[in-house]
Structures are given as structure tokens and as C-alpha cells.
Amino acid sequence: MIVTPYQIIAPLIALVAIMYAWNLVMRHRKTLWEAALWTIFWGAIAYIAIEPNSLDYITIATGIHDRENAVLVTFLGILFFIVFYLVMRLEYLEQRQTRLIRKIALKQSAQENGKDE
Amino acid sequence: MKILAVIPAYNEATRIAEVVNQAKPYVDSVIVVDDGSSDDTAAQARKAGAIVVEHVENCGPGAATMTGIQAARALGAQALITLDADGQHDPKDIPSLLSPVQAGKADIVFANRFGQRNRIPMIRRVFNGIGNFVTFAATGRWVRDSQCGFKVFGARALKDVDLRMSGFEFCTEIVRESVQHRWRIAEVPIKVIYSEYTLAKGQSFAHGVKTALKILMRSFLR
Numbered sequence: 322m323i324v325t326p327y328q329i330i331a332p333l334i335a336l337v338a339i340m341y342a343w344n345l346v347m348r349h350r351k352t353l354w355e356a357a358l359w360t361i362f363w364g365a366i367a368y369i370a371i372e373p374n375s376l377d378y379i380t381i382a383t384g385i386h387d388r389e390n391a392v393l394v395t396f397l398g399i400l401f402f403i404v405f406y407l408v409m410r411l412e413y414l415e416q417r418q419t420r421l422i423r424k425i426a427l428k429q430s431a432q433e434n435g436k437d438e
Numbered sequence: 439m440k441i442l443a444v445i446p447a448y449n450e451a452t453r454i455a456e457v458v459n460q461a462k463p464y465v466d467s468v469i470v471v472d473d474g475s476s477d478d479t480a481a482q483a484r485k486a487g488a489i490v491v492e493h494v495e496n497c498g499p500g501a502a503t504m505t506g507i508q509a510a511r512a513l514g515a516q517a518l519i520t521l522d523a524d525g526q527h528d529p530k531d532i533p534s535l536l537s538p539v540q541a542g543k544a545d546i547v548f549a550n551r552f553g554q555r556n557r558i559p560m561i562r563r564v565f566n567g568i569g570n571f572v573t574f575a576a577t578g579r580w581v582r583d584s585q586c587g588f589k590v591f592g593a594r595a596l597k598d599v600d601l602r603m604s605g606f607e608f609c610t611e612i613v614r615e616s617v618q619h620r621w622r623i624a625e626v627p628i629k630v631i632y633s634e635y636t637l638a639k640g641q642s643f644a645h646g647v648k649t650a651l652k653i654l655m656r657s658f659l660r
Contacts, residue, residue: 352577434489
């Protein structure tokens with residue numbers, strides 16, 4: 322059996338992601354439930370990388386056999402990543418805007434209450 | 439024990455004064471967070487004797503609740519009650535909701551609209567059931583009425599809580615916080631008053647789906 326670089330890198334990344342998730346649990350920043358979901362997700366990625374034949378059923382279902390289709394699927398993956406990144410950025414910006422509005426509101430309220438006293 | 443009530447409000451000028459007046463006998467102060475309303479919600483709340491914190495832009499009930507929590511912390515609150523501004527919660531239930539916290543038996547108390555005979559439309563029951571299921575899937579904790587805005591935070595929960603979700607997902611986030619910080623929880627049956635007004639203010643199916651997707655995505659990406 323020939324081991325490809327992907328079969329080494331993907332499980333290593335998965336291992337780091339799983340360790341990171343459990344580290345967050347130890348620091349009380351992630352719940353056990355979330356870490357379990359995370360472990361299942363990255364565990365599946367590592368398993369598919371090591372055992373690509375486990376995806377044979379997808380090949381049967383989708384008919385992806387040749388390189389052209391592989392390229393198409395790869396670019397779909399890249400597009401998925403870009404959308405994921407944009408969603409994360411939007412979430413971050415929304416949270417930042419909320420924090421800003423909250424700070425202004427609390428500052429104004431403190432000033433008003435100070436005036437009343 | 440200094441007890442404060444937080445009422446997040448968005449365009450509730452016709453109801454807010456009544457809700458504030460009904461809640462006042464049970465708490466030391468009432469904080470109304472006006473979430474960027476286009477009507478005179480803030481003025482009506484002030485007239486009724488509430489402390490008003492105003493968002494310059496509408497951010498959502500989660501963001502407004504967290505603003506109220508921060509304001510309550512600054513005022514030295516030891517327990518906090520959150521309730522809806524549309525009048526669907528009966529402030530007479532406040533003492534029974536507070537009792538597990540006052541007895542030192544719970545850090546957070548969830549109201550349960552389904553724990554006693556209430557006339558709740560079937561569609562609301564279905565949506566709340568889905569909300570409970572999504573909350574369980576995201577947090578691993580089953581709460582009988584996870585989407586109800588009527589809650590009591592004890593001193594520990596009040597100190598720990600940090601809500602990041604701005605919209606209606608915040609109810610699920612509170613359950614998540616209770617798991618993460620290992621708060622002791624209690625659930626108390628309450629009365630709920632559904633009127634044409636409160637039903638008209640309810641969330642649409644599409645909004646519910648969006649909220650569920652946000653909950654699942656954020657719980658996974660944290």
C-alpha cells in the first residue's frame with residue numbers, strides 16, 4: 322500500500338484539532354458535548370484519509386472516477402472553505418458591532434444615572 | 439438580596455409601562471433595555487419608573503439581555519429576573535421563580551410554560567418542541583421549556599454568564615452556559631398569557647429555521 326502525503330497530513334491535522342478541542346474543555350471554554358461532536362467530525366476526516374476506500378459508496382452514488390471530476394470536487398471544497406471563512410468573519414463583525422452598541426448604551430445610561438443622583 | 443428585573447424591549451411602547459408597573463413590587467429595580475425601537479418605548483419605560491438603557495441600533499433580544507445583565511452587575515444585583523416586554527409573562531410568578539435561588543438550591547431557574555394548564559396554540563407547542571430538541575442536540579441538556587424568556591439568574595450565574603448570540607438563539611446559549619459552568623438548574627411551571635398581540639409578535643417558521651441553523655453552526659464552531 323502506497324501512503325500519500327495527504328494520508329499523513331490529514332490525520333495529523335485531525336489529531337491537532339481534537340487535542341485542541343479537549344484542551345478547550347479542560348479550560349472550561351468548550352462543553353464535553355461540543356468536544357464530542359468535534360472529535361466525531363475530525364475523526365471521520367482522519368478515517369477517510371487513512372481508508373479512502375470507505376468512500377467507495379460515494380463513488381458509486383456520484384460516479385466520480387476521473388480527474389476532471391476530482392478537480393471539480395476540489396474546487397467545490399475550496400468554495401466551501403471561502404463561504405465558511407466569510408460566515409465566520411460576518412459573525413465576528415456582528416459580535417463586534419453588538420459590543421460597540423452595548424458599550425455606548427451602558428456609558429450613556431451611567432451618565433444619565435449619574436445626573437439623576 | 440438585591441433583585442433586579444431586566445426587560446429587553448423592541449417597539450413595545452403600548453405594553454412596556456404596564457409590564458414595568460406589574461414587575462416593580464417584586465424587585466428592587468427594573469431595567470428596560472430599549473433595543474433600538476422606532477417608537478417611544480424608552481420614554482414610556484422611564485415614565486413608569488424603570489432604569490432605561492438604550493441601544494442606538496436594533497441588535498436582537500440576546501444582545502439586549504446581555505446589556506441588561508451588564509447593567510445589573512454594575513448596579514450590584516445579586517439575583518436577576520428576565521422577562522418579555524410583550525406582557526405574556528405574569529410577574530406574579532416572580533416569587534415562585536425566585537424561591538429556588540433564594541433557598542440556595544439553584545443557580546438558574548427556567549420557567550416552564552408547559553408545566554401547568556395554559557392555553558398555548560398548537561403551532562407554538564410544536565415550535566417550542568423543535569426548539570427544545572435543537573437545544574438538546576447543541577448542548578446535551580434537556581430543558582422542558584428552553585425557549586422561554588422568563589428566567590432567574592442567581593449570584594453565580596449572574597457572575598459567569600457571557601452571551602455572545604444576539605438573536606433568539608440566546609435562549610439556547612443560556613442552556614449551554616449552564617452546562618459549561620455547571621450551574622444547578624431548577625424548572626418552575628408558570629402561567630402564560632397569549633393574546634392576539636403576543637401571537638402577532640411571534641416568530642415565523644423561516645425565522646425559527648434560521649435560528650436553529652445558527653445554534654447548530656455556532657455550537658459546532660466554538
